Amino acid sequence: MAFLAGLAGPSPAVASTSDSAGNQLTDLVSPFMGTANQSNTFPGATLPFGMVQLSPDTGYATGYDYAQHTIRGFSSVHLSGVGCPAGGDLPILPTIGDIGSTDYAKYAVPYRHQREKASPGYYRVGLSNGITSELTATTRTGWQRYTFPATRKANVLLNSGQALHKVVSSEVTVLDDHTVAATITGSGFCSDTRPYSLHTVTRFNRSFTAHGTWSGGRVSDGSSHSSGAGPRGAYVRFDTRGDRTVTATTALSYVSLAGARRNLEREGRGDFDTVRAAARQAWERRLDQVRVQGGTEVRRRMFYSALYRTLLSPNTGSDADGSYNGWDGRVHKAEHFTYYQNWSLWDTYRTQAQLLSLLAPAQTRDMALSLLRVRAEGGWLPKWGYGTVETNIMSGDPVTPFLVNAYNQGLLAGHEEEAYQALRQNADSVPPANSAFEGRGGNPRYFAKGYVPLDTNARHKPGDFDSLHGPSATLEYALADAALATMARGLGHDDDARRYAERGKNYRNVFDRRTRFIRARDADGAFLGSADPKESVGFHEGTAWQYQWLVPQDMPGLVRLIGGNNAANARLDQFFAYRHLLRDPADTARHSWVNGPTAYYHQDRYNPENEPDLNAPYTYLSTGQPWKTADVVQAALTLFSDRPDGITGNDDMGTMTAWAVLSALGLYPVEPGMAVWGLTTPAFGRVDLTLDPRYYPGGHLAITAVGTSPSNRYIQSVRVGGQPRSATYVTGADLRSAHTIEFTVGGRPSRWGTGAADIPPPLTGR
Known part of the structure; x- marks a missing residue:
């Protein structure tokens, strides 16, 4: 870089x-x-x-x-x-x-x-x-x-x-x-x-x-x-x-x-x-909703510049009188909400959507309602919507974790069943031939095979299509299905919940037990391409090394497939160049991880410049070594500053800067779609969040980490609402009721968060 x-x-x-x-x-x-x-x-x-x-x-x-x-x-x-x-x-x-x-x-x-x-x-x-x-x-x-x-x-x-x-x-x-x-x-x-x-x-x-x-x-x-x-x-x-x-x-x-x-x-x-x-x-x-104390001025400038970038989109699409141009080409009226447009969902569902649900819940609700209007007027939910146009750019099913996140954060009151039916249609079928939407174009074979076969010649609408990215599309579908299962369960659709939860395990169907990596398969079940995971085929803007961690819905199951905690940690250490990282975090980030903003392929290292492995630093929370998350996050944050080169990779409507903001807060959404926030060491001694009291009673959350610094970065203990917490995560309910998260930090790793029961809960069941 x-x-x-x-x-x-x-x-x-x-x-x-x-x-x-x-x-x-x-x-x-x-x-x-x-x-x-x-x-x-x-x-x-x-x-x-x-x-x-x-x-x-x-x-x-x-x-x-x-x-x-x-x-x-x-x-x-x-x-x-x-x-x-x-x-x-x-x-x-x-x-x-x-x-x-x-x-x-x-x-x-x-x-x-x-x-x-x-x-x-x-x-x-x-x-x-x-x-x-x-x-x-x-x-x-x-x-x-x-x-x-x-x-x-x-x-x-x-x-x-x-x-x-x-x-x-x-x-x-x-x-x-x-x-x-x-x-x-x-x-x-x-x-x-x-x-x-x-x-x-x-x-x-x-x-x-x-x-x-x-x-x-x-x-x-x-x-x-x-x-x-x-x-x-x-x-x-x-x-x-x-x-x-x-x-x-x-x-x-x-x-x-x-x-x-x-x-x-x-x-x-x-x-x-x-x-x-x-x-x-x-x-x-807007910025005053997050008041930080401590840290260097350089870090504060990075933080507020990043926070600014996360609040730029989606964009207002309705006129001052509420009129907007719908996806059916007709003029409609947004009554009692603002209609938003421009949906970079494959990017934003991983970080920015959750940050907005915390800091701008009223706007996030309106954004969710806007997506429901897209479906009502255009016939389908979008994948990457620009203005009133579906571009079909990127892969998988990103709209599902986006809307399920809104549901699980309590932001769809009065529209839960409408949203669920829209998501059910999206998850269980494909758009008709006369529709501009590609949707989950790989669904027919996904249902029949349990995975999306790699097929570069599959028929498709203009734009990207999931059969071209079979293994990564399978991971994205499974993630979305597992998230949707939580919504189905919450709304009493128990049969659907069981079906989606089971589909949430479909990542296993593209796992090669010989190489112990995710791989592309053809329609007959044969694994395709090189057995070397950095030379893998079929992954959208990434390799098997980067995509292997995109199983947040069932991290314990993935760890078992890899060979257990020891094997998973050894692979994570290799992925992050961990030994070198401990000696020189910034050099590792700049010269071992980063290969250029569009260098997506032929890599066996973490790529902090793109979305597929954004969650990877937090995988250690599920493998019994949470202190390594602090090490990796500290190194990754060195890639961000308030300078022109201060973002790593395309920011993609606030995605990368939201990663930096969340990681600096010490709260990261480890399971897209769910109100589950992984914990790591905050970058500041104190952060005061002013929250919307309509969604967060009390309207305030204080996060403290007295003495935190790059050399004093290891969590020794955590108290949530004054009560000790050994788990490596908190829930949305915790954020609404606890009002305080207190980190005690030190210069050496501790036993905090290392118990088998301390890991974030899998969506597919333990």
Whole structure:
């Protein structure tokens, strides 16, 4: 992995404490975290879960790359940390002089990092053309303030025909001397998808003196309309010899131009500085839910920058009046909840979903209800939903642990049976041929064989398909089935519960007892590919070494198959390069584990840059050696910082940063779908969590670990609600009732958590 020393330019600036009275948590956040080395984050302005995520695009596939030095425009839609181009709609750029090229790759303006600053809800950059651009946002509007040199030809270019994704067609209209409307119809996220449309209305705070549009490469001065495929856009011009500032406010709607107008009227009032202050306050309130004490300033900056990133998605999809565009192509109304969209479920179900259920349970409930709307209106639950489009990206059945987690955290009250029936349909069948959803496409053979055979020629919908990833899809299906069994049992569907729990053991059907590793099998049952697990075939973005630990629903059963605790611990030690790790944790993480953000294959080590083995450091909690979890987690946390290279791998809508936040808290969701939290040593002496009292009575949880440090990292004892706890986990019920978790730490491993009864309980039964 390349680190910041290899990047051009100095460190980016974060808005200083002089921007507000007193020290605030927002001062600890760097939105530049993860903007290098393919972590794919963005530094621009947004609110928590905002529809608008306004940020500069530098020419990089997913928006902003710290190593690039020109800005093509400030566009309104971004997806934080994703691995494929998406968003980048309506890049707007201030320029000076005559309008030349209509290609934003050619009219892009250079900039330097020394003239960049960012903090939550605010971004500023000085461009080489002498213009300073500032960004801020509300939930549905993006605000841009430009300070021009004194000139007659101060332009603002609104490019509707280019974006990060494929633009199928666009239409731009100058409505009056203050306002420009645009509709962009786009397609694509990792694969071809059916188109969707985004509507925008941009209002300027002063009259422009001239305007025009472009179609293809031809600029038409005075024109007010351009539509169709290819390059399209409009420019507006101001005379800034007297007043050098221009403010543009862009409202979005996935419903209609009328919806964008309503959003503009609702959220487009006030001035730039007032909106910026409100955005900062909104972030301060969110971050203030987690107050840490102790640790170094470097660690605190990493923590709050990571926490910020986890709160960016999913994104608001409904207009201010509750209208949203459904998956049936019709307009619907979200009554008494916010409709959310953009579902990177294969990634987020492992970490970010559980963190949100703890820190943002009301929003998590709305997110779960939004998924139920997708099923009601689109006919199926999504796997990776972008806007109102199923992309079928990634594999397995990630929506099940996501929704079962919401159920087991008590966030589906009044909708339990609706959710269960949607999940049952998803788990027990496949979408019809005329549906855009791939769903669990491997189900027919999974039911017949007990595993998903590897079949690269299987028929499928556009996107990924599970038969191409037979062994890893089998593990994902089994995990989801075991989680669903807990929901079935809780709702009294006992026959279903037994059936799903039994299917939760199907991982055994792809376990090769000769090599003692998971392997791909064909439809006749033969194991495929090399017997060397690092050269395994059929695993989605990983190898058998990394996927072998993806059995959180039955870790005791997996350990028995491997050969017992001693054999499992020996394999874990090899996997983590444990002997070297004890000598040099940071070097092990950087040079033994990390091989590059997309180096998924031919590896026999832990890959902290991708999702399949994110839970692996916590496997030691189930093998009688919980102190090794503390060792591995400490090493992995060295990969995170508030710098541009401070996230390992694609952040994938907050997945990796949620891992860092949870691990720093000492609470990690070891069984996706279940309210079971593994314990490890917190990174801070004290953490105070302010929780929503509607879901967590008392509204407060204090986690203490007096004296914790890298050298004082081993748990000696734990008290939960004042009572001794030898188990290596707590439950959601504990978090709702205990109010305190007290760790006593020391410099040497202890006997805490080493008993056979101390391990997290398997979902499939002991």
